[in-house]
Amino acid sequence: MNHNRQPSDDSWESDAVWKLLDRVPPITASARFADDTARAARLSSVPKAWWLRLLSPAPLAGFAAATAAIVFAMVSLVGPTPSAIEHAAVLDSPQAFAIQEVAETETLIAAVDHMDDFSDNELVSLIGF
Numbered sequence: 001m002n003h004n005r006q007p008s009d010d011s012w013e014s015d016a017v018w019k020l021l022d023r024v025p026p027i028t029a030s031a032r033f034a035d036d037t038a039r040a041a042r043l044s045s046v047p048k049a050w051w052l053r054l055l056s057p058a059p060l061a062g063f064a065a066a067t068a069a070i071v072f073a074m075v076s077l078v079g080p081t082p083s084a085i086e087h088a089a090v091l092d093s094p095q096a097f098a099i100q101e102v103a104e105t106e107t108l109i110a111a112v113d114h115m116d117d118f119s120d121n122e123l124v125s126l127i128g129f
Contacts, residue, residue: 111118
């Protein structure tokens with residue numbers, strides 16, 4: 001059997017805490033309260049998931065640079081392949097020099113047709129001085 005009696009409804013309101021709350025002046029929200037709250041919610045940063053941080057541009061750029069450095073190191077350690085040596089011999093052939101001269105002549109003719117598109121330094125380097 002329960003010997004504790006439930007207090008009457010009037011006893012809850014005569015509590016000391018409620019009396020203190022009754023003496024406090026009410027605080028009204030400012031006119032910009034909703035705008036300030038919405039801005040604070042927008043500006044609050046939600047932490048990204050670990051996999052999104054891993055795939056962000058900065059780590060990907062670092063990963064790409066590290067991969068390029070490893071590939072460059074591997075290529076420089078392995079050395080030139082025989083086909084690369086044969087290809088270098090072909091570039092020193094008389095046909096390669098003829099093709100290079102034709103390409104330079106075509107570029108010079110294009111520069112004469114569109115002189116305004118080239119700076120003075122570019123024109124001097126095309127002429128070969």
